Amino acid sequence: MTDIQVRQAHTGDERFIHSSWFQSYWKATASKSVPREIYKSEQDNLIDRLIRGSRIVVAFLEEVPDEILGYSISTPEVCHWVYVKGVYxxxxxxxxxxxxxxxxxxxxxxxxxxKFFEKFGLQFNPYTIHTQRMS
Incomplete structure (x- = not known):
């Protein structure tokens, strides 16, 4: 594999970012505790709000700059979500x-x-989603 590059997300990236966050969080944990109907409306709104107020960086291959390999959504102190496509x-x-x-x-x-977050010494704090300022 060639060099992986990182850039700020473009407006055109948001559809993939929103969709993959929604699906991957559902599969990872939410489906075990939240009814689908509630998850759909509430998580959609939350993702939209957090995307607007966060820094989003995406990874891509230099030869294929429009294919997102993965991304992170964060504020200076909080990682809201990090995602990498399975094959990468x-x-x-x-x-x-x-x-x-x-x-x-x-x-x-x-x-x-x-385990990934522990490697970086991060603590779980779900309340940060309520205190984030929107830009």
Missing amino acids: RRRGIASQLMPHSLKYFSHWPDSSGR
């Missing part, structure tokens, strides 16, 4: 997408996600 996992992409100033993660991940 375990290659260090998620680590490249993580800002160094982070202290917390706001969405409860699956067990591999928890």
Whole structure:
């Protein structure tokens, strides 16, 4: 695989980011505790709000700049979500997408996600989603 690049997300990236966050969080943990109807309306709104107020960086291959390999959604102290497509996992992409100033993660991940966040010394704090300022 060639060099992986990182850039700020473009407006055209938001559809993929929203959809993959919605689906991956549902599969990872939400489906175990939240009825689908509630999840759909509430998580859609939450994702839209957090995307507007966060820094989003995406990973891509230099030869194919429009294909997103993964992304992170964060504020200076909080990682709201980090995602890498299945075929590109375990290659260090998620680590490249993580800002160094982070202290917390706001969405409860699956067990591999928890290990990932622990590696960075982050603590789970779901309340950060309520205090984030929107731009």
